[in-house]
Structure formats: C-alpha cells, structure tokens
Amino acid sequence: MTPDLMAQGSQARRQHAEAELARQQQGSGGRSASFGRLLTEGRPDFGTGVALYLDDITVSFDGFRALNGLSLAVDVGELRCIIGPNGAGKTTMMDVITGKTRPDAGTASFGQNIDLLRLRESEIAAVGIGRKFQKPTVYEQLTVFENLELALAGDRRVRAALFARLSDAQQARIGEVLQLIHLLPQAARPAGLLSHGQKQWLEIGMLLMQDPKLLLLDEPVAGMTDEETERTAELFLSLEGRHSLVVVEHDMKFVDQLTQGRKKVTVLHEGSVLAEGLLSEVQANERVVEVYLGR
Numbered sequence: 218m219t220p221d222l223m224a225q226g227s228q229a230r231r232q233h234a235e236a237e238l239a240r241q242q243q244g245s246g247g248r249s250a251s252f253g254r255l256l257t258e259g260r261p262d263f264g265t266g267v268a269l270y271l272d273d274i275t276v277s278f279d280g281f282r283a284l285n286g287l288s289l290a291v292d293v294g295e296l297r298c299i300i301g302p303n304g305a306g307k308t309t310m311m312d313v314i315t316g317k318t319r320p321d322a323g324t325a326s327f328g329q330n331i332d333l334l335r336l337r338e339s340e341i342a343a344v345g346i347g348r349k350f351q352k353p354t355v356y357e358q359l360t361v362f363e364n365l366e367l368a369l370a371g372d373r374r375v376r377a378a379l380f381a382r383l384s385d386a387q388q389a390r391i392g393e394v395l396q397l398i399h400l401l402p403q404a405a406r407p408a409g410l411l412s413h414g415q416k417q418w419l420e421i422g423m424l425l426m427q428d429p430k431l432l433l434l435d436e437p438v439a440g441m442t443d444e445e446t447e448r449t450a451e452l453f454l455s456l457e458g459r460h461s462l463v464v465v466e467h468d469m470k471f472v473d474q475l476t477q478g479r480k481k482v483t484v485l486h487e488g489s490v491l492a493e494g495l496l497s498e499v500q501a502n503e504r505v506v507e508v509y510l511g512r
C-alpha cells in the first residue's frame with residue numbers, strides 16, 4: 218500500500234470512529250447500541266436483582282448424574298447456605314459455576330448478561346466470582362500483609378507484585394481488609410504462624426482484595442474452634458449485602474448463625490434441589506430427614 222493510501226485509510230478510520238462516538242452520544246440505536254454492549258462486556262448486569270442463575274444443569278460422569286436438572290437462583294447481596302448429604306453434588310455445582318466442570322446440559326449465568334458456560338476459569342474469576350476451597354492456600358513464608366498485597370495482582374505473579382509500589386488507595390484497601398478479617402495485629406507475621414482459622418480468614422481476605430461480586434465458600438469453618446466459627450459467621454454477615462455469598466456447609470450450628478432464623482437454605486440431594494426454605498422448615502421436612510438419615 219502506498220503512503221497516500223495508508224494516510225487515506227487512517228483518516229477514514231478516524232472519521233468512522235468519530236462518527237460512531239457522535240452517534241453513541243446522541244443515544245441512537247443500531248450499530249452504536251451494539252458498540253455500547255461491546256464496551257460493557259465482562260461487567261455483570263444485575264438489573265433484575267439476580268446475581269447467579271442456574272437452570273436445569275446436568276453433569277454426568279461416565280453415565281452417573283452428579284447434577285441432575287439443578288436449578289437455583291441467588292439474589293444480589295444474598296447470603297445463601299447450601300446443605301446436603303455427602304455426594305449430593307455441592308462441589309460439582311461450585312465446579313460448574315467456576316468453569317472447572319462443563320455441564321452436559323443447562324444454563325448458568327452471572328447477572329442477566331454473562332453466560333458462565335462460555336467463559337474459562339480465569340475469565341469467570343475476572344468478571345467477579347471468587348471461590349474459597351476447603352483447604353487454605355496462603356503463602357506461608359510471606360507475611361499476612363504481603364499475602365494480601367499479592368492478591369491485589371490477581372494472577373499472583375509473585376515477583377512482579379512484591380516489587381511494585383503500592384498506591385495510597387491500595388494500602389488503604391489492604392488496611393480495610395485486614396480489619397475486616399480481624400488480622401490487623403498480625404499484619405507483619407508470616408502466614409505460616411497463623412492458626413488454621415486465621416489462615417482461612419486470610420484466604421478470604423485475599424479473595425476480597427479482588428472485590429468479587431459473588432463469593433463461593435466450600436465448608437469454610439471445617440476444623441475451626443467454636444470461637445473461630447462464630448467470628449467467621451460475623452465476618453460473612455458483614456459481607457452480606459455488598460457481596461452475594463454461597464456457602465456450602467455441613468455444620469448446622471454455623472448455618473443457623475448465618476441464616477438468623479430468616480434466610481433461605483437450599484438442600485441438595487442426588488444432584489438437584491430437594492427442598493428450600495428456612496432452616497427450621499427444611500429440618501422439619503420429612504424427605505430431608507430421610508436423606509440425612511439414609512433411610
């Protein structure tokens with residue numbers, strides 16, 4: 218291509234871009250509307266008040282249905298506890314939401330616009346879904362503060378994150394999270410010296426550094442003392458509203474602390490929802506009692 222043609226081409230592109238921008242500013246539809254959608258791609262639209270929506274999800278492992286027509290909706294800011302006997306499909310459900318397992322059928326969306334089944338695991342984390350596994354995975358040699366600092370980098374590139382200078386806003390955010398997870402006095406301690414419960418809080422803090430809109434927590438109080446369990450309930454209650462939380466848990470005392478006698482609990486069994494309602498209601502449900510007692 219001659220320099221003249223190149224210049225004409227770049228001028229034409231600039232004119233096209235300017236015209237596109239002008240059309241957008243006038244609020245006209247057509248191409249500008251789709252251009253607008255392109256720009257907001259990746260941000261969940263919570264306009265309907267629903268954060269997570271699973272519909273008729275089926276996952277089979279060698280013909281065995283770990284999830285069998287599972288449908289579930291979690292509202293924006295809601296704290297939802299999921300209970301169910303061993304093998305009910307709770308972990309598989311988390312795996313589907315985070316892109317680790319692809320279902321054979323069904324739909325899964327984040328907000329009303331993000332199709333989770335089309336995204337990779339890293340993309341799902343990037344749109345605002347954080348997952349906490351049962352076992353804490355913190356950097357034992359690094360201090361509590363450094364662990365949170367690393368989490369700011371998102372992809373946990375250790376060297377790059379530790380050598381980058383923190384802005385005032387980032388330092389303030391780390392301070393806020395330290396306070397929230399009750400680890401401010403431990404900020405300079407190596408994470409390896411923390412108790413099991415404190416490590417769990419630190420990992421939750423690391424997730425919070427990314428400000429996820431939805432947090433998935435798998436048996437967060439397993440192995441904690443009663444006091445640590447109570448503090449964890451307080452922490453989750455303080456997150457409710459600002460984040461949606463899905464908590465998979467076997468400890469009914471903890472579920473009771475979280476639901477405060479007024480929040481909905483979901484019972485999974487054999488890969489689908491067996492019952493939904495207040496904890497007292499589902500505990501009185503005969504079918505729920507049967508599956509827990511294995512009759």
Ligand SMILES: Nc1ncnc2c1ncn2[C@@H]1O[C@H](COP(=O)(O)OP(=O)(O)OP(=O)(O)O)[C@@H](O)[C@H]1O
Pocket residue numbers: 278281282283301302303304305306307308309310
């Ligand atoms: N990769 C896999 N291959 C074969 N079967 C699997 C696989 N993953 C899960 N399953 C089976 O699917 C069913 C649901 O498992 P899942 O781990 O989701 O249950 P769960 O409710 O999380 O159980 P738990 O409370 O014991 O953690 C179980 O019967 C399990 O053995």
